[in-house]
Structure formats: C-alpha cells, structure tokens
Amino acid sequence: MIAVDVGNSRVKLGRFEGAAEGPLPEPGCVAWWRAGEGAAAFEQVFGPEGPLRVALAAVNTAAAAAFIEQARAWADGRGRAISLQQIENRDVPIENRTDAPEKVGIDRLLAAAAANQQRRPGVGAIVVDLGTAITVDLVSPDGAFEGGAILPGIALAARALAAGTDRLPDTPFDELSGAPDAVGRNTQDAIGAGLFWGAVGAIREVIARQRDRLVAPPQVLLTGGAAPSVARLIGGPDYAVRYVPHLVLAGIAITVGGPGR
Numbered sequence: 001m002i003a004v005d006v007g008n009s010r011v012k013l014g015r016f017e018g019a020a021e022g023p024l025p026e027p028g029c030v031a032w033w034r035a036g037e038g039a040a041a042f043e044q045v046f047g048p049e050g051p052l053r054v055a056l057a058a059v060n061t062a063a064a065a066a067f068i069e070q071a072r073a074w075a076d077g078r079g080r081a082i083s084l085q086q087i088e089n090r091d092v093p094i095e096n097r098t099d100a101p102e103k104v105g106i107d108r109l110l111a112a113a114a115a116n117q118q119r120r121p122g123v124g125a126i127v128v129d130l131g132t133a134i135t136v137d138l139v140s141p142d143g144a145f146e147g148g149a150i151l152p153g154i155a156l157a158a159r160a161l162a163a164g165t166d167r168l169p170d171t172p173f174d175e176l177s178g179a180p181d182a183v184g185r186n187t188q189d190a191i192g193a194g195l196f197w198g199a200v201g202a203i204r205e206v207i208a209r210q211r212d213r214l215v216a217p218p219q220v221l222l223t224g225g226a227a228p229s230v231a232r233l234i235g236g237p238d239y240a241v242r243y244v245p246h247l248v249l250a251g252i253a254i255t256v257g258g259p260g261r
C-alpha cells in the first residue's frame with residue numbers, strides 16, 4: 001500500500017508492506033516533492049512491477065488532482081494496474097468532537113489517529129504538526145480528537161511579513177537548520193530570530209494550555225517538515241516530546257489497513 005499525504009507545501013509518499021501492525025506503522029520507503037511540481041519519485045516508491053494500491057489524503061485540492069492525474073498517467077504508461085482511494089474525514093478511525101467534523105484538515109485527524117493508536121491507555125496526547133501551517137491538537141485520554149490551534153508555519157509567516165510591509169525582504173525558511181541567535185543584528189537575522197523563537201514559544205504555550213485540561217501529563221508527538229529543528233526545544237516540565245517523521249502517513253496506513261477496515 002502506498003500512502004500519499006498531499007500538504008500545502010509538499011506531497012509525501014510512503015510505502016507500507018503487509019498489514020499495518022504494531023502501535024505505529026512505519027513506511028519502508030518514503031519520498032516527497034513540492035506540491036504542484038512534477039512527480040519526481042514514482043519509480044522509487046511504486047517499485048518496478050505489480051498492481052498499485054494507493055490511499056491518498058489531501059488538504060490541498062489542486063495538488064491532489066495533479067497527483068492523481070500524474071499517478072494514473074505513470075501507471076498507464078507502464079501497464080500497471082492502479083487503484084486510487086481518497087480518504088475522507090469520516091473514514092479516519094478517531095472520534096471527532098469538533099463543531100464541524102468534516103471541516104477539520106484530514107492531516108490533523110490522521111496524525112491524531114496515529115497518536116491515539118500508540119498512546120498509553122488513559123493518557124492524552126498532543127500532536128504538533130509543523131508544516132505550511134503549524135497545528136497543535138489534543139487527543140483526549142478517552143481517545144477523541146478534541147480540536148486544537150492553527151498558526152502560520154515559519155516559512156509562511158516570513159512570506160506574510162514580506163507581503164505586508166514595504167521594507168521587509170522575503171526571507172526563505174524552507175530549509176531550517178539550527179536555532180538562530182535571538183538577537184538578530186540585521187533585518188534577515190531579526191526576522192529569523194522572531195519567527196523561529198516565536199514559533200517555539202507559541203507551540204510551548206499552546207501545549208501548556210492544552211495540558212492544563214488533563215489530569216495526567218500527555219504524550220507529545222511532533223511531526224512535519226520543520227519538526228526536527230524545534231523538537232528538542234519544545235519539552236516541558238512534566239511531558240516528554242517525541243519526534244515522529246511520518247505521523248500522517250502512519251495515520252493513512254491505520255485508516256486503510258486497520259482492524260475491521
């Protein structure tokens with residue numbers, strides 16, 4: 001089974017062999033490319049032969065349509081049978097307690113479902129996804145998606161500063177590496193300091209407030225493109241943070257391969 005997570009910045013693909021077993025299924029082979037760009041790595045993930053079973057979840061409609069067209073063309077061109085299933089919110093095996101369950105981004109729900117599956121019984125989970133947007137979501141101790149917080153991702157916030165001011169330059173943050181100095185001595189570095197440490201602080205504050213809803217400390221899981229750069233800065237007084245590279249892909253595997261599905 002090939003799981004495809006179409007985000008606003010990137011399309012992520014992961015190959016899952018056999019049944020989605022264990023607390024958190026892990027893809028054996030992963031590839032990604034920028035949303036809307038040509039599909040760079042079909043060969044790598046789809047493999048050399050055999051029928052293709054693809055399960056796709058998207059929060060970016062245009063990029064999803066482009067992916068589906070490219071995947072079908074790729075398979076047709078090689079005489080490979082392909083089945084393409086697009087997952088909807090109602091397919092995701094987690095209770096959704098938000099006001100409008102169908103409006104929640106499916107990536108948030110899938111990551112929550114994956115967190116839910118590996119969570120210790122009776123302990124809540126908080127899922128932080130640092131993609132184009134940053135989301136911080138609460139899974140209750142009884143295993144439901146309760147909702148959460150949405151804020152701009154670091155790269156997106158940098159573009160917003162440049163677009164909304166006369167003097168601020170467009171500063172690329174698509175490849176974060178280390179943590180910047182909090183005292184920027186030029187405009188670029190000041191933007192970097194503000195956006196990076198602002199995101200770290202915002203995430204910590206939202207976690208702390210969601211944590212206050214719980215009796216026992218939650219498990220906190222971090223995922224998304226920018227997660228590795230901030231993972232070790234997010235930990236709090238009574239909760240540990242774990243970085244999981246492919247939480248949304250794992251959620252897709254659980255959704256289409258889980259028990260009774």
Ligand SMILES: Nc1ncnc2c1ncn2[C@@H]1O[C@H](COP(=O)(O)OP(=O)(O)O)[C@@H](O)[C@H]1O
Pocket residue numbers: 006007008009010011012130131132133153154155156173174175176177223224225226229
């Ligand atoms: N080293 C990095 N590699 C890839 N993406 C990064 C890196 N550092 C930060 N990012 C950010 O992560 C985002 C992509 O993450 P991803 O989880 O794929 O987003 P989405 O699901 O919204 O497409 C980009 O907006 C980029 O700004």
Ligand SMILES: CC(C)(COP(=O)(O)O)[C@@H](O)C(=O)NCCC(=O)O
Pocket residue numbers: 007008009059103104105106107108129130131132133134135150
């Ligand atoms: C919040 C998101 C933009 C995050 O998308 P991403 O950063 O993963 O590309 C996406 O989950 C979305 O479009 N959500 C719809 C609104 C909601 O979740 O309530």
Ligand SMILES: [K+]
Pocket residue numbers: 007107129131224248
């Ligand atoms: K995402």
